[in-house]
Amino acid sequence: MKAQKHIMTMLVDNEPGVVSRVAGLFSGKGFNIESICGSPTHNPEVSRITIVTRADAPVIEQIEKQLRKLINVLKLRSLNGPHCVRRELALVCIPVKPEQRPEVLRIVDLVGGRVADAGLNHLIVEVSGEQEEIETAIRLLEPYGIKKLARTGPIGLIREPK
Amino acid sequence: MTGAQILLRMLAEESVDTLFGYPGGAVIDIYDELARSEIRHVLVRHEQAAVHAADGYARARGTVGVCLVTSGPGATNSVTGIASAYADSIPLVVLTGQVPTHLIGNDAFQEVDIVGITRPCTKHNYLVPSVDQLAPILKEAFHLARSGRPGPVLVDIPKNVQSARTLFRPPAPLRARPYAAVSEPHAGQLRTAARLIQTARRPLIFAGGGVIRAGAAPELTRLARRFRIPVTCSLMGLGAFPGDDPLFLGMLGMHGTYAANLSTGACDLLLGVGVRFDDRVTGKTDAFAPQATIVHIDIDPTSIRKNVPVRVPLVGDCRVSLERLNDLLDDPPGDALEEARREWLARIEEWKTCRPLCYRTDGTIKPQQVVETLYELTRGEAIITTEVGQNQMWAAQYYRVRHPGHFITSGGLGTMGFGLPAAIGAQIACPEKTVVDIAGDGSIQMNIQELATAVQYRLPVKVVILNNGCLGMVRQWQELFYGGRYSATCNNAQPDFVKLAEAYGAFGLRAERPEEVLPVLERGLSLPGPAILDFRVTPEECVYPMVPAGAPITEMLLV
Ligand SMILES: Cc1ncc(C[n+]2csc(CCOP(=O)(O)OP(=O)(O)O)c2C)c(N)n1
Numbered sequence A: 001m002k003a004q005k006h007i008m009t010m011l012v013d014n015e016p017g018v019v020s021r022v023a024g025l026f027s028g029k030g031f032n033i034e035s036i037c038g039s040p041t042h043n044p045e046v047s048r049i050t051i052v053t054r055a056d057a058p059v060i061e062q063i064e065k066q067l068r069k070l071i072n073v074l075k076l077r078s079l080n081g082p083h084c085v086r087r088e089l090a091l092v093c094i095p096v097k098p099e100q101r102p103e104v105l106r107i108v109d110l111v112g113g114r115v116a117d118a119g120l121n122h123l124i125v126e127v128s129g130e131q132e133e134i135e136t137a138i139r140l141l142e143p144y145g146i147k148k149l150a151r152t153g154p155i156g157l158i159r160e161p162k
Numbered sequence B: 001m002t003g004a005q006i007l008l009r010m011l012a013e014e015s016v017d018t019l020f021g022y023p024g025g026a027v028i029d030i031y032d033e034l035a036r037s038e039i040r041h042v043l044v045r046h047e048q049a050a051v052h053a054a055d056g057y058a059r060a061r062g063t064v065g066v067c068l069v070t071s072g073p074g075a076t077n078s079v080t081g082i083a084s085a086y087a088d089s090i091p092l093v094v095l096t097g098q099v100p101t102h103l104i105g106n107d108a109f110q111e112v113d114i115v116g117i118t119r120p121c122t123k124h125n126y127l128v129p130s131v132d133q134l135a136p137i138l139k140e141a142f143h144l145a146r147s148g149r150p151g152p153v154l155v156d157i158p159k160n161v162q163s164a165r166t167l168f169r170p171p172a173p174l175r176a177r178p179y180a181a182v183s184e185p186h187a188g189q190l191r192t193a194a195r196l197i198q199t200a201r202r203p204l205i206f207a208g209g210g211v212i213r214a215g216a217a218p219e220l221t222r223l224a225r226r227f228r229i230p231v232t233c234s235l236m237g238l239g240a241f242p243g244d245d246p247l248f249l250g251m252l253g254m255h256g257t258y259a260a261n262l263s264t265g266a267c268d269l270l271l272g273v274g275v276r277f278d279d280r281v282t283g284k285t286d287a288f289a290p291q292a293t294i295v296h297i298d299i300d301p302t303s304i305r306k307n308v309p310v311r312v313p314l315v316g317d318c319r320v321s322l323e324r325l326n327d328l329l330d331d332p333p334g335d336a337l338e339e340a341r342r343e344w345l346a347r348i349e350e351w352k353t354c355r356p357l358c359y360r361t362d363g364t365i366k367p368q369q370v371v372e373t374l375y376e377l378t379r380g381e382a383i384i385t386t387e388v389g390q391n392q393m394w395a396a397q398y399y400r401v402r403h404p405g406h407f408i409t410s411g412g413l414g415t416m417g418f419g420l421p422a423a424i425g426a427q428i429a430c431p432e433k434t435v436v437d438i439a440g441d442g443s444i445q446m447n448i449q450e451l452a453t454a455v456q457y458r459l460p461v462k463v464v465i466l467n468n469g470c471l472g473m474v475r476q477w478q479e480l481f482y483g484g485r486y487s488a489t490c491n492n493a494q495p496d497f498v499k500l501a502e503a504y505g506a507f508g509l510r511a512e513r514p515e516e517v518l519p520v521l522e523r524g525l526s527l528p529g530p531a532i533l534d535f536r537v538t539p540e541e542c543v544y545p546m547v548p549a550g551a552p553i554t555e556m557l558l559v
């Protein structure tokens, strides 16, 4: 069976140690984590953790069952397919000489990015979108030499009925 | 009330009457209260043993076992016990002391992050942040330990939480949790399962520890006997079905019986109940039950389809599920099937009689003979605990356990040193019962100090050592698969177990010749206190049948 990328999001108790329970489950059982993102929600007692993993279908089924067994996991949903909104944010720092600036800015424009910070010899570009869009932006910026890169990993929500 | 008082109050509300523990600075406030409490405290001699004893108590009584240890080394000593209980799904509440909250993270004296250490081997665990949280956390801990698939829950209580005062309020009802296990299986799947059972030509029931945990043994027995379906058990399942029933095939798997392993290879329907199809049972998974449709009942959805393909999953409580099946199934199978079923049972009978469990005799004591004689003398009614290794397998094969909770062994983790403390726990749970630890000479030395506990509390547990003078199970692998290179398994110095028993104030007896087996067992069992019975058995005896690791279970090495 083929390993495929799978995004899942869960609401968890906002308590110390919960992220390590979730991450520990993955490492202890030999599941892989491509990215993990944890943050508060509108409810102070609940946090959200979103994880991207790569595995074949039976392993994904096992991961989801195992996660549901964790006492602190309140709700688990997968975020794959068109019924979900997914976003990731990346900050890309590139060395840019003044004469290169116009062409870099055109790329930033092309990928729908923004300049988050600029100096005489660098730009920090901010891009958000689906993971594929982020990857395109990085590919286009790569020739200038990436100095530093920070990515949040995707987050997402299931769309509401129209 | 103080935290320590609240703790004891909550234990009383949970009907805890016995606590296995070992004191220390971080739990001294609790011990101070315990001295004034109705709850019986059993002082073990090592914290690992406190957990195993609580485990044996829980299994023999079918309740939650509770133990109490101090912070730091007390807590780390308990980890093997916790991991063993976790592997066997035994409900425990483990209470650990912790340094005061303001010192946590400071590398304080006897501080360890026991919550971090035990995260992967507990069902859940807690660090109690304040005295107000203590009662609700304890209530939830007991609930989690016994509900769904049971397991150990650890509650780490800082010293200042034990001494802090607060107004005791009985905790509010538990927060609703999505974790909550479903006990009622899916109705449609139940009907499918019932139809498959009804129409199978060669059905087989495979029962595991889940049946015992769920109190489902009577329903299982009823189902099997009503429809004359043969039954095999995993190591953990022994006792779920009467070991002397003609429908019983013995244990399945690596050291399973010829009949059980071949039946699994030939059945067309395998009803797995409260099992997880682990590698010691399945052997090579691709070749496991190749002709069978598998129906799998388990409370834990992660057990289903983890190791083998399952056609009909029934997620639910084993007892409820079997009850429903028993209700759904009423008519006996039709004539044509009746004939097929008769043939199936006849075929199994043939396997049973042509290759029964057996051993060759010579002038030495055979370990199997010791267990057989013990079985006869106790008429299969004793509570048996075991250590780990060959002794455990011979106990499983030759002591045909008749009741649930009467065979107490470390199945999932295979923890040497489990048997004696577990026997102590079981004897406290069932004072009227004969409790015997079937032991190896290696394993017994891992918690031998618990003889002192047995002597102190006048617990008449009997330790039957199948003394082969070696780490027999490892030696067996070396003989069969490592060219007879006996690395670190043989010729190790050994104490005189009879003198050792006497030094502890227990009885010690020894048998060296086959004809001494019966009298020594008879005498030993009649002794009023704890005793070690040292049987000098054939050192080279191997456990058969044996399926080499990774081979199909139908391919066995036989005597
Ligand atoms: C704590 C622990 N350490 C190591 C092992 C590996 N092991 C499994 S069986 C065995 C030999 C046990 O020897 P003994 O208690 O004499 O039993 P026998 O097999 O000889 O009956 C060992 C070392 C284990 N299961 N548990």
Ligand SMILES: [Mg+2]
Residues within 6 Å of the ligand: B440, B441, B442, B466, B467, B468, B469, B470, B471, B472
């Ligand atoms: Mg031995």
